[in-house]
Amino acid sequence: MNNILKLIIIVFLVYSTVIYANENIFNITSQPNIGAKSYILIDYNTGIILTEKNSNETQKPASLVKIMTSYVIGKALVKGKLHRNDIVTVGKNAWATGNDEFNGSSLMFLKIGDHISVKNLIKGIILQSGNDACVAIAEYISGNQNNFVNLMNFYAKKIGLKNTNFKNVHGLDEEGQYTSAKDIAIMGKCLIRDFPYEYSIYKEKYFTFNHISQKNRNLLLWDKTLNVDGIKTGHTENAGYNIIASAIKNNMRLIVVILGDKTEQDRKKNSKKLLNWGFETFRTINPIKKYQKIATIPILYGKHSYVRIGIKHNVFLTILKNQEKKIKILYHIKNNKIFAPIHRNQILGHLTFMINNHIIGYYPLIALENIPKGNVFVCFLDYIRLLLSKWIHQ
Known part of the structure; x- marks a missing residue:
């Protein structure tokens, strides 16, 4: 257990009931307008919503659609259906001059017959927001855009959108295409978590x-205060x-999503305002590491009389600043x-x-080791202990 945190531990060795309070533990009256x-605005590690407006x-x-395009590309790379050094031949559907829908939109400026690597197409999608690059790689992976869109919707459901x-x-406007701020935040979180290499490209400033x-x-990306x-x-x-x-600050990663702002400068100003407010108001703490021993508990009929217990994943908690001393840990054994x-x-x-x-x-407590059954002598002694325990408590 992290000694820096002055946590109060309450131990129950029987079933317990936890009462959920209706109050908001954050109880914040002043939020950004x-x-x-x-x-x-969410905490990446915990998924806790720090503030929101009409997020559903x-x-x-x-072009935020391209995050899911990146996600599908990442899946294809992991499954070996696509390789970064593959060479894609650009077809007519990815040629901006021949497609009126691309007029005035973001492009990589591909031409029919161009031969371009997958890794460059990925950068064209992420950094140049190239609509033509999206079409070229979608057709290369799935044969046509409709099949690729089906994959996008499949993974959207799979990650909980x-x-x-x-x-x-x-991402160009089309009837029946929609999303929400909350779903975009989930999409971004999944991209960061599942495909860190793909995500690392998003910070590059030029291509x-x-x-x-x-x-x-x-x-x-050019703001030196964030x-x-x-x-x-x-x-x-x-x-x-x-x-x-x-953005990251003091081991805390926040994700902000804004949809439907008025100008490019408003978008920048407001997203910065939300991120700064989040970092100034909250903390993310990691009181327990995965597979860290939390305690030992007694067992019967085992080769060893105790088993070490812990948690399978890192524990992250979102709290208000200076709220650590209020944390209580309830430790329940089934x-x-x-x-x-x-x-x-x-x-x-x-x-x-x-x-x-x-x-x-709320985290499951797991055994950190295998404890096989003990020999006949050990089992006999534990059997006697059980009999004595029942007799004493009668």
């Missing part, structure tokens, strides 16, 4: 292809100015008698983190 149609309302995504539907691979150099449209390392902007006349940005054999990762109970009777984290 943002004029965009919708927005959300559907809006037009514009509730208010999103894709109709194209690039040059065919002697045409273009600048990353995420203006927060450590922003991604991710994407978008704009159409109907969508307004959209952004998802992520049964008052645990019998061998015990298997590593076997769930033996759970750990609940609370502030003011409000649950802020």
Whole structure:
């Protein structure tokens, strides 16, 4: 357990009931005033919503669609269906001059018959927001854009998006294509978590292809007061100015999404305001590391008389600054008698983190080791102990 945190540990070796409080543990009265149609600010590590406005309302995504395009590309790379050094031949559907829908939109400026590597197409999508690059790689992976869009919608459901539907691979306005600020935040979180290499490209500021150099449209990357390392902007006349940005400070990563802002400068100013407010108001703490020993508990009929217990994943908690001393840990074991054999990762109970009777984290407690059954002599002694225990408590 992290000794820096003065946590109060309450131990229960029987089943316990935890009461969920209705109060808001954050109890924040002053929050940023943002004029965009919708927005959300979340803690990446915990998923806790720090502030939001209309975050479940559907809006037009514009180029934020390309985050899911990146996600599908990442899946294809991991599965070996695509390789970064593959060479793609550009077809007519990815040729801007031959497609009226691309007029005035963001492009990589591909031409029919161009031969371009997958790694350069990926940069063209991420850094130049190239609608033509999206079409070229979608056709290369799936044969046509419709098949690729089906993959986008498949993965959207798989990662838990509730208010999103894709109709194209690039984000230009189309009937039936929509998303929400909350869904975009989830999409960004999953991209960062599942494909860190792909995500690392989002912080690059420039990309040059065919002697045409273009600048990353995420203006927060140039802001020296924030450590922003991604991710994407978008704009159409109907969508307004959209952004998802992520920044890190003091081991805390925040993700902000704004949909439907009025101008490019408003988008930058408001996303910065939300990120700064989040960092000034909250902290993310990591009180327990994965597979760290939390305690030992007695077992019966085992080769060893105790088993070490811990948690399978790192524990992250989102709290207000200076709120550490209010945290309580409730440590529950499923049964008052645990019998061998015990298997590593076997769930033996759970750990609940609370502030003011409000649950802020809930994790299964697992065995950190295998404990085989003991020999006949050990089992006999434990059997006698059980008999004596029952006799004493009668």
